[in-house]
Amino acid sequence: MRVVIVGGGIAGTTCAEELRKRDANAEITIISEEVHPLYSRVLLPHYIKGKVARERVFLKLEGWYEKQNIEWLPGERVQKMDGKNKFVELGSGRELPFDKLLLATGGQVKILPEDVRGVSYLSTLDDADHLIQLLSERKASDRAGIYGGGFIACEYLSIFSHFHIPTTMVFRSSHVWSRVFDSESGSLIEKQLKKQGVEVISEAVFEQLFGEKELEGFQTTKGKHLCQVLGVGIGTISDLSWIREGHIEVKTGIKTNEFLETNIPDVYAAGDSTEFFDVISGHHRLGGNWMNAQTQGRIVAQSMCGERALFRLVSSHAINVLGLEVIYIGDTDREWADKILVQGSVLEGGVAQLFLKNNRVIGATLVGRNRDRPKLTKMINEEIDVSDQ
């Protein structure tokens, strides 16, 4: 069996590892735009803060691929796929035939239309190295800026706070994480940010950067924000054009069924760029987190080896926002839910949102309410009817 895996992140590498465990003879190739062996992106903030050494960020060493008899092509990009004739073509022109193909391309961070030294993104190990360099050069009077109001923006908050850098956080919406949170949850987070000394500016749209050689600040519709380092966290985007041209169904992500199979036989998808059918919530959705990606990689390997496996997982993600725990569980798509119940309040110091579909809880967010997590995870997983509760 010849297996080609496009994407060397956690989904793709887990798939390769699991395949090798199951099939000693499979020919496995991983094509990765990333030049480093697999590392944990989730560990990057710990690395930047100096909590772990750089070498501890790596989950695989360079020699691992050879030892596992996996062909690893770092720094390579696929430019074309042909699902009918079963091959992919690399940027270098090399064609790789496959019996089974996994698309685990992940997402790339969205970037600002301009750049100057001092602007930081937080996606790759190289980004982390860059930010460490910027922070090492800072002066006592320097300020930090953050543009964006999601997970990455909150990672920057934690990093800048760790280094005691006064910070201004600026975002477009009326409150943080507006795609998922109600205003009460958003207000609780913002209260925490302000308590920790962060200047919070909402409903501000980026216009331009200031500074010729080094960053001096940035302009938004709300005014000029002075800073010497700017962390940008405005979401991710996936370039799926070559996949679409290969006649794979693509919507907001690569569309699959609950078995992570695309519309073309023997072509699977896994990880952040996958729009999978969630059997618990009953619709197609993206699920960009580590647990999803890793589990999906493993499931696909199992299916490739002839044991067709269903993907069913109540995944979650958690982040500590300057002392306040924020947790997502399951499907938190506001548009898909029939009803969203809000429990708690800013005054009580904790807010939970319960996303309901057909009288079942399919997802939840918790801000400052960790204690609800096991109970809600169980309710989602067991698909309990809550109509009489």
Add this chain to the structure above:
Amino acid sequence: MSQYRIKVDPDLCIGAASCVTISPETFQLNEENKAYVLDHGTEPTERTYERVVEMDDSEKEQLIMAAQSCPTLAIFIYDESGTQIFPEV
């Protein structure tokens, strides 16, 4: 059956809960959203981030998978001789 010392570094743990999903009998989350260690679903002593647990080979395999799933590699496993078996060093 062999004994394994299982340790969670609470400073590294971010509460991703992947270990809880894979090995709920060994890991659960506390009020601070950090994983603590159980012995086959029970807590024979007070709540702790470190515990020695006796396991057979299939339980050990499950344990390693739970530790591998942690995105911050916050779970450390040592064998009876004190050798760290995960993360591999």
